Amino acid sequence: MSHQARILMCRPDFYGIEYEINPWMNTERPTDHATAVTQWSDLHRILNEHGARIELLPPVAGLPDLVFTANAALIYRDRAICSRFRHVQRQGEEQHDAAWLSANGFTVESLPDDHFFEGAGDALFCGDTLFAGYRMRSQAASHQLVAKRIGRRVIPLELVDPYYYHLDTCFCPLTQEMAAYYPGAFDDYGRKALAEYIPTLIEVDKDEARSFACNAVVVGSTVTTNTGCPFFHEQLRAMGFTPVATPLSEFVKAGGSAKCLTLRLDGEEAARWRTLNSILSE
Amino acid sequence: MTNNTSHEFQETVELQGHIIDSLILPKVLDAIMIGGGSFQIEDIAVGQTRHDASSARVVVAAPTARQLDEILATISDHGASPIASHDCRLVSADLSGAFPEGFYSTTNQRTEVRLNESWIEVQAQEMDCGIVVDATKNEARCVAMTDVKIGQQLVVGHAGVRVRPEERSLTSHGFEFMNSAVSTEKPKGVATRQIAEQMQEARSSGQKILIVGGPAIVHTGSVDHMTWLIRNGYVQKLFAGNALATHDIEQAMYGTSLGVHLQSGDIIEAGHEHHLRSINRIRRLGGIQQAVETEQLKSGIMYECVKNDVDFLLAGSIRDDGPLPEVITDALEAQRQMRERVRDVSFCLMIATTLHSIAVGNLLPAWVRVVCVDINPSTVIKLSDRGSWQTVGLVTDVEPFLRALVEDLKGRSS
Numbered sequence: 001m002s003h004q005a006r007i008l009m010c011r012p013d014f015y016g017i018e019y020e021i022n023p024w025m026n027t028e029r030p031t032d033h034a035t036a037v038t039q040w041s042d043l044h045r046i047l048n049e050h051g052a053r054i055e056l057l058p059p060v061a062g063l064p065d066l067v068f069t070a071n072a073a074l075i076y077r078d079r080a081i082c083s084r085f086r087h088v089q090r091q092g093e094e095q096h097d098a099a100w101l102s103a104n105g106f107t108v109e110s111l112p113d114d115h116f117f118e119g120a121g122d123a124l125f126c127g128d129t130l131f132a133g134y135r136m137r138s139q140a141a142s143h144q145l146v147a148k149r150i151g152r153r154v155i156p157l158e159l160v161d162p163y164y165y166h167l168d169t170c171f172c173p174l175t176q177e178m179a180a181y182y183p184g185a186f187d188d189y190g191r192k193a194l195a196e197y198i199p200t201l202i203e204v205d206k207d208e209a210r211s212f213a214c215n216a217v218v219v220g221s222t223v224t225t226n227t228g229c230p231f232f233h234e235q236l237r238a239m240g241f242t243p244v245a246t247p248l249s250e251f252v253k254a255g256g257s258a259k260c261l262t263l264r265l266d267g268e269e270a271a272r273w274r275t276l277n278s279i280l281s282e
Numbered sequence: 283m284t285n286n287t288s289h290e291f292q293e294t295v296e297l298q299g300h301i302i303d304s305l306i307l308p309k310v311l312d313a314i315m316i317g318g319g320s321f322q323i324e325d326i327a328v329g330q331t332r333h334d335a336s337s338a339r340v341v342v343a344a345p346t347a348r349q350l351d352e353i354l355a356t357i358s359d360h361g362a363s364p365i366a367s368h369d370c371r372l373v374s375a376d377l378s379g380a381f382p383e384g385f386y387s388t389t390n391q392r393t394e395v396r397l398n399e400s401w402i403e404v405q406a407q408e409m410d411c412g413i414v415v416d417a418t419k420n421e422a423r424c425v426a427m428t429d430v431k432i433g434q435q436l437v438v439g440h441a442g443v444r445v446r447p448e449e450r451s452l453t454s455h456g457f458e459f460m461n462s463a464v465s466t467e468k469p470k471g472v473a474t475r476q477i478a479e480q481m482q483e484a485r486s487s488g489q490k491i492l493i494v495g496g497p498a499i500v501h502t503g504s505v506d507h508m509t510w511l512i513r514n515g516y517v518q519k520l521f522a523g524n525a526l527a528t529h530d531i532e533q534a535m536y537g538t539s540l541g542v543h544l545q546s547g548d549i550i551e552a553g554h555e556h557h558l559r560s561i562n563r564i565r566r567l568g569g570i571q572q573a574v575e576t577e578q579l580k581s582g583i584m585y586e587c588v589k590n591d592v593d594f595l596l597a598g599s600i601r602d603d604g605p606l607p608e609v610i611t612d613a614l615e616a617q618r619q620m621r622e623r624v625r626d627v628s629f630c631l632m633i634a635t636t637l638h639s640i641a642v643g644n645l646l647p648a649w650v651r652v653v654c655v656d657i658n659p660s661t662v663i664k665l666s667d668r669g670s671w672q673t674v675g676l677v678t679d680v681e682p683f684l685r686a687l688v689e690d691l692k693g694r695s696s
Binding site: 112113114128129134135139140141143144147148151152153154155156157158189190192193196197 | 298299300303304305306308309332333335358359360361363399400401
């Protein structure tokens with residue numbers, strides 16, 4: 001029996017644009033709450049239909065971005081390395097993330113106070129290697145510390161375009177040997193490092209990157225993204241994936257999309273340690 | 283691996299992690315060279331398996347301290363941290379009035395030191411000082427060389443010290459005209475308007491404005507402008523020398539400044555004695571305060587300062603006549619008092635004085651806005667060259683500037 005994907009989500013009860021901490025956000029461009037709820041519920045349903053078990057983090061008033069559970073922590077086996085948010089507006093999320101993860105069987109760890117780290121938003125496994133974005137939110141030094149703690153190879157990648165402030169907005173591991181990415185979000189060193197360690201890289205074009213093509217949720221061979229990424233979906237189909245498009249425009253207003261709204265609790269599809277885990281547990 | 287580290291300013295940094303696989307090491311080395319520095323790899327340990335981290339210890343060198351700071355700031359973003367960036371290193375002062383050798387020399391930028399594994403902000407930030415640490419109170423503050431006391435704990439070296447430069451925003455501080463620091467070619471009207479805006483904002487938010495002024499304020503006939511500023515709450519502190527106060531009082535008592543009649547421009551017979559007679563009269567009365575109380579002094583800048591509770595400080599110099607009783611003739615004592623009294627200042631306007639401007643500029647932290655108005659561009663340039671880069675310079679005659687400033691402020695309040 002194959003391992004069932006476990007995904008953490010958080011209902012958008014208190015979601016909205018209450019501050020501006022990335023170029024997407026504009027408090028004068030508010031979200032439509034009813035539409036946001038519909039879009040979130042559609043994503044929830046789609047992931048459920050494709051075999052994922054969705055767990056829910058209780059929403060908290062005054063923490064509009066808690067809905068973006070990808071930033072709660074980096075999950076490595078039964079360990080959750082919790083986020084230390086750069087922006088004070090999101091720091092209130094830390095205790096709620098940690099409490100839920102701890103109550104749900106994870107060993108919760110945190111980094112020193114002066115180490116910014118934004119969880120699975122900036123740290124994604126592809127194969128045996130953890131790719132880690134820095135400069136905009138997480139710090140390179142935090143990733144070095146994470147590398148030391150988990151004893152895995154960690155490749156820090158500098159993010160150079162403020163629109164792609166988290167690694168998961170411009171990079172998406174699809175399998176242990178394949179990832180999609182938007183080259184414009186990285187510098188030459190980053191692009192070279194990616195090309196060196198990931199055998200197959202799918203380039204996402206500028207327009208579709210802006211539609212958050214790279215912010216995809218991968219469950220098995222299903223890849224769910226925001227709408228507006230037809231060319232990327234064609235590429236995915238050619239590679240044998242089943243792409244699904246669902247509108248997430250209300251979350252794009254905050255600089256997030258499908259992947260940001262989820263935290264894979266059993267390890268991302270592309271993480272090698274996850275397959276080892278599932279083999280061991282069978 | 284080396285590319286020449288003969289530069290004078292050096293710092294050793296350490297990089298850890300998968301710095302070779304991720305190209306972080308070449309990226310850091312490139313950034314050092316792009317920043318005008320050089321490097322020497324002292325030690326490198328390459329991980330044996332792909333899970334093993336590598337580490338490198340790199341000596342970074344640069345021709346100036348500022349370049350080195352910039353390079354260190356850039357590469358720290360990539361995870362390169364000064365090697366002993368654990369806690370700051372403290373050495374007990376073995377003498378009073380002198381730092382231990384190798385002391386950390388401060389800038390006017392916001393600075394933090396690491397103590398017991400956490401960073402604390404250095405208080406009383408000032409350039410060209412040392413940092414004294416009180417570990418029991420978890421406090422650090424700048425201390426001038428002369429104020430060091432035997433046994434105090436002082437920071438030595440750069441380890442455990444980090445500087446957080448102010449952002450030099452081009453648009454948000456309201457000083458859009460400051461894109462070049464000093465110029466005779468700037469539209470004065472725009473600059474004056476922006477200075478007026480800043481002063482009004484400071485007044486309405488209860489911040490303190492310091493004016494550092496020279497006697498040219500009196501010589502050029504600007505006393506009325508200054509007194510208007512004082513009466514209307516745009517001046518909370520005034521730093522000057524003996525000359526400004528003397529000529530202001532001379533004008534109040536005799537209508538002259540250095541013997542020149544300010545209304546007619548005529549040189550008055552025996553007018554050169556007026557300033558001495560003024561000083562003498564104030565000395566006989568015991569001071570400016572007493573002269574105002576006994577109604578011997580009934581107008582002028584110093585009169586308004588007393589009447590409006592402006593905190594004034596007069597610092598002496600070797601060539602002073604008199605001086606007036608309030609003048610602090612011990613230069614170190616004057617420095618000490620100025621240091622204490624600039625702590626709560628948020629805006630500083632320096633008018634037509636070179637030495638006092640530089641002295642105050644040296645004492646102010648980088649986040650205090652400073653405007654320096656002088657007919658002589660070299661005053662402003664000197665201030666910037668000495669590290670007070672936050673200074674905005676305006677090269678113009680004092681009287682037209684103050685007149686325009688007062689008119690602008692009057693327009694706002696009406």
